[in-house]
């Protein structure tokens with residue numbers, strides 16, 4: 460991380476105000492320095508008002524346009540080329556998909572900030588003048604829904620934002636704010652100004668949404684990348700957005716997921732949907748995505764499973780995983796491999812132990 464130098468002062472100040480630009484952290488430091496607790500100071504109405512004004516005033520800069528790409532007859536994508544958030548990419552790490560239907564535009568995941576959502580809306584307007592009529596959030600990781608803010612701002616608070624029950628709960632609860640602040644930190648505050656807008660409608664596996672010429676079919680088969688990953692099938696296009704249960708060339712976060720669950724999910728989804736263009740939240744889609752990523756994941760999990768069976772410890776299992784051709788063949792080119800493979804092998808080992816018990 461670079462030192463705190465969040466964004467260009469000229470943008471934040473709009474070149475007219477005389478208030479110095481300070482990050483929230485700096486404000487907190489000042490408050491602390493004055494010998495007043497934050498809670499105590501917040502009691503003073505003027506301070507509270509001023510703090511609110513400053514907060515409203517500070518907003519990260521706009522995200523540069525990324526021209527939308529057409530993936531199929533009805534589906535477009537604003538592609539995120541990076542897999543992880545940085546100050547430079549301003550959090551643009553997960554793609555935003557949109558489906559143009561007879562009834563309007565349906566958005567599948569909204570990006571990691573207000574500013575990314577706003578950019579996605581500009582891109583939607585480049586290819587259609589239809590309004591956005593619905594949003595789906597795939598899961599509760601903030602890179603996929605913090606952009607909800609922009610859509611609510613542009614299309615009203617009654618805009619349906621659909622998600623599975625657990626995803627809704629997580630975003631409305633602790634995870635929502637946690638992700639908002641993490642994203643600010645990771646992007647050196649480029650996402651500042653983003654507020655949490657949790658999904659407002661609960662959806663379930665098997666539901667079909669009819670948008671006239673296009674139907675969206677919802678799939679959910681238990682814990683995979685998180686306990687609640689929604690996949691959305693665009694029926695007429697034979698395209699399914701699978702968000703983070705599979706990735707093209709980035710190692711997936713498995714902290715809240717399950718290897719065995721992922722394999723089960725793939726099997727059930729493939730059985731239900733048949734041949735599809737599988738589109739992930741990170742990277743490019745393909746008809747072979749689930750097979751390719753599944754092979755990599757099995758290259759991590761199966762050696763751990765075998766090691767547990769033989770009573771080989773975690774270090775031995777790690778050596779086997781790294782030597783497994785299914786893993787070794789991807790090691791050099793996969794985003795985040797070196798920094799994450801150890802951790803995600805440990806998680807695979809723990810899961811294999813639990814399964815064997």
Ligand SMILES: [Zn+2]
Nearest residue numbers: 553602703740
């Ligand atoms: Zn993600």
